[in-house]
Amino acid sequence: MTDSVMMSDLSWDEYQRRLKEQDAIVLLPVGAVEQHGYHLPLGTDWMMATYMARRAAENVGGVVAAPISYGYRSQIRTGGGPHRCGTTNLDGSTLINLVKDVLKELARHGARKIAVIDGHFENRFYLDEACHLAVRELEYAGIQGAKILKMLYAERIKPETLETVYAGKPYPGLDLEHGGILETAMMLYCHPEHVDMSKIPDEELPKFPPYDLFPVDPDWVPPSGCLSSGKESTVEMGKLLVEEFVALVSASLNKEFR
Numbered sequence: 001m002t003d004s005v006m007m008s009d010l011s012w013d014e015y016q017r018r019l020k021e022q023d024a025i026v027l028l029p030v031g032a033v034e035q036h037g038y039h040l041p042l043g044t045d046w047m048m049a050t051y052m053a054r055r056a057a058e059n060v061g062g063v064v065a066a067p068i069s070y071g072y073r074s075q076i077r078t079g080g081g082p083h084r085c086g087t088t089n090l091d092g093s094t095l096i097n098l099v100k101d102v103l104k105e106l107a108r109h110g111a112r113k114i115a116v117i118d119g120h121f122e123n124r125f126y127l128d129e130a131c132h133l134a135v136r137e138l139e140y141a142g143i144q145g146a147k148i149l150k151m152l153y154a155e156r157i158k159p160e161t162l163e164t165v166y167a168g169k170p171y172p173g174l175d176l177e178h179g180g181i182l183e184t185a186m187m188l189y190c191h192p193e194h195v196d197m198s199k200i201p202d203e204e205l206p207k208f209p210p211y212d213l214f215p216v217d218p219d220w221v222p223p224s225g226c227l228s229s230g231k232e233s234t235v236e237m238g239k240l241l242v243e244e245f246v247a248l249v250s251a252s253l254n255k256e257f258r
């Protein structure tokens with residue numbers, strides 16, 4: 001019998017056994033397929049969300065549902081915009097319905113402890129809506145007791161961690177961290193075979209106006225698509241960040257479900 005925590009690796013009856021006998025928490029990673037500069041892969045967000053979900057599941061007795069790879073439209077001031085080749089955007093209503101359907105199916109399987117682990121900044125409010133609607137529809141259908149925890153795995157970062165990672169330089173904020181130090185460092189630690197540090201260019205950081213334009217103006221974003229530079233990233237920084245986030249997600253799940 002496999003000891004994998006990934007739902008896709010399990011037979012249906014083993015999955016059922018984990019739910020019934022082990023009261024498994026079911027984690028649903030949601031990411032995005034989105035450009036992350038020349039040096040990181042298009043799958044960065046869903047790969048990292050899935051990694052975090054797997055590590056947390058191993059800590060708390062969970063099963064990781066097959067991830068939702070695609071996410072809400074990339075925004076120009078937080079993700080480099082919807083326009084680049086490879087960035088594959090869902091409409092908000094599509095993401096809401098997709099996530100809501102999967103959450104209701106997990107509840108039909110018997111899951112009552114469910115966690116949505118978000119790896120893409122722009123998904124936030126669409127995932128909130130999906131969770132609200134799923135809980136309401138389950139209630140209307142007479143399915144009792146389902147509880148959903150939703151979090152961005154990087155919801156909180158300790159100030160001392162940021163100080164170490166940024167080494168005195170100002171932290172640009174999570175919105176401008178697209179393809180920057182944090183994501184690059186985390187990918188170096190979790191998926192080094194998909195990172196090419198030699199491809200990070202020296203380029204000027206974007207200076208966004210305090211508004212958005214539709215359609216977007218592609219010239220707002222540097223040629224690489226990154227909103228800050230990952231040049232200084234190291235695998236040690238990645239380890240520090242990732243282990244902090246794994247602990248944060250695990251502690252949150254334990255607090256609400258164990």
Ligand SMILES: [Zn+2]
Nearest residue numbers: 044045179183
């Ligand atoms: Zn990302």
